[in-house]
Amino acid sequence: MTAVIETHGLTKRYRGGRLAVDRLDLTVPEGSVFGFLGPNGSGKTTTIRMLMGLIEPTAGTARVLGGTIPGAERSVLPRVGALIEGPALYGYLSGRDNLTRYDRADPTADPRTRRTRVAAALDRVGLTPAADRAAKTYSLGMKQRLGLAAALLQPRGLLVLDEPTNGLDPQGMREIRALVRELAADGTTVFLSSHLLDEIEQVCTHTAVMARGRLLVQGPVAELAAGTRGRLTVVTPDPGDAARLLTELGVAGVSVGDDGRVTAEPPGADTDLADLNAALVRGGVRVRGFGVEKASLEDAFVALTGEGFDVAG
Template identity: 85%
Template sequence: MEELSAPEPEPEPEPEPEDAGDAVIATRGLTKRYRGGQLAVDGLDLAVPSGSVFGFLGPNGSGKTTTIRMLMGLIEPTSGTARVLGRPMPGAARAVLPHVGALIEGPALYGFLSGRDNLLRYDAADPTADPRTRRTRVAAALDRVGLTAAAGKKAKAYSLGMKQRLGLAAALLQPRRLLVLDEPTNGLDPQGMREIRSLVRELASDGTTIFLSSHLLDEIEQVCTHAAVMAQGRLITQGPVAELAAGARGRLVVTTPDAGDAARVLKEQGVGDVVVTEDRVTAEPPDGELAEVNAALVAAGVRVRGFGVERASLEDAFVALTGEGFDVAG
C-alpha cells in the first residue's frame, strides 16, 4: 500500500500594496487610549519609505513601544489606521507577518534549550517554513549574528547581548521584506554593536526595510537613512536623518588657551548658552556676523586657535524638538 505524506503547508500570499509607491509602513490618525483615559499614542501619521533604515526615537513614555505593538497586530488601536506592506493591520496579520521579522522588547527564549534548538522551535512554529531546509537556515542565521560557536550552549547561560543576537537570528530565519527591531544592540559590547550595525546596513542593501527603535542617538545617526521623533504620544517630526539634523542649529566652537576670557567676550557680544571646558568654549551661534565675534575675541587678547560652527547632530535636533536629553528608551 502506497504511503501518503502530509501535504506541505501553502505559504501565505505575499501582500502587495495598492500603490507601488506606498510606504512599507503607513499610519493615519493612529491612536491608542488605555482604560482610565491614558492616551499613549495620539493621531500618529507615520510613513516609512521602502528600502529605508528608519529610526524611531522618543523619550520614556512617548508611545514608541505601543506604536510598534499596534503595527505588529499585538494590540488594536482605539482609532485610526495602520497599514504594513500595503495591508491593514491587525486585520491582515496572517498575510503580512510571514514577511516581517521582529525583535520586540527582547526575545522570548526557552532557557533549558540550546540556542540552536530555540531557533529550530521558532522555525517549526512558522507554517510557511520549509522543514527540509530548517537546519541549514538555522545554521546560517546563527552564523550571521556571530553565535555559531555558542549554538549548543543553553540559552539560560547566554548573556543579555547573546540573547539579543539570538532574537535577531530568529528574525532572520527567512528572507523578510520588513524587519522591526526594538533596541537591537541592547546589552552588546562595542564590538557587538558594530557587528549588528554592519548587519543592519547589509540587510538594507539587500532591499529589506528596517524599522529600528533605539535610545542610542549615535546609533540612529550612523545607520539610519530616515527617522521619526515621538514625544508624549505625538509625532514631532519625521524625514531623512540628514535633514532632521540640518534643521537644528549647530554650536559655535572656540578653541583657545584663554577659555575664561573667551567666554566673557562671547557673553558681552550677546552670545547665549556659553559652556567652558579646559581649552574649548561652545555656545549658540550668534545672530550677527561670525567675523565680528572673532574680531572681538582677538581685540580682547584672546589667543584663538580655532573658530567656527560645528554641524548640528541628531542629538542637537532631538533636544531642540523635545526639550529632553537622550534617555529615550521608552
C-alpha cells in the first residue's frame, strides 16, 4: 500500500535540550483516515508542524505525498489541506470573504472558478446561511467549520486536521465525522489528531499512539483494540457485594464505576466464567448482566500509555 506520509528517525530537539519527538517512524497509508493520539506533551503537534514544513527537524526524514519535507513544500503543500491549532481568520471580513482571500493567496487556484468553489466549500461545512456575517461573530464551532472549508477549497490528496470537532455541538460533530468519511471515500487521505478517543474509533481506519515523544504503536484501529484484553463486567443492583465477592474469589482489578457496573480483569484460562457467575448468585448477588466486554480503543490507549483519557496536546 502506498504511503502518503512516511517518516524515518524523525527527531526534534528544542533549545535547552528538550526532546519533543524521538526517532519517529510513521507510515500513513493512502486512502486511510489516520488518527494521531497521544497524551499532553507527547509530540503530536510538533510532528504535524514538521510534516507541514512549519519547523525543521533536528534529524531524520519525512516524505509527504512523495516529496521530501523540508525541501519540496512548493510542490507538495498545494495538494494538502490543513487545519492546525484552529483557523487564523480576519474577524472583520465575512466568512465568504475570508475564503476568497485564502483562495487568492494560493498560486495554483483558478480565479475563474473561485466564486463557485468558495460557495461549494461553505455549503459543504454547513455555513452558507452565515456566509456573509463577519467572522468575529462566529462561535468557536463555526470558526472551526470555516477553517475546514478553507482546507477544502480545492481537491486535496491529503487533509491534515488538528482537533477538527473542537467547539462543535453533537450534531456538528456528527456532520464533520460524516464529511471526513465522505472525503476518504472520494480518495482523500485524512490525517487527524483528536483528544476524543471515541471519535478516532468511530471515524478512523488506522491510528498511531505517541507518548513522551516516541511512537508506541501504529496500525489498523481494529487490530489495536483487538490486541488488548477486554474487561469482565457485571451488571447488578448489588455492586458492593459483587465487588467484594469477586475480590475474595481472586479476581484482579475489581472496581465499581459511577454507573454502578462492576468491572475487573478477565480471569485466566483455568477459571470458568460460568463458575464465577454461579458463585455471585450463591452469594446473594442479583446478576442482571455478566460477561467479558470487547476492549475499546480507550482500553488499548490506557494499557499502552498508562495515562488517562485526557490526551489533548
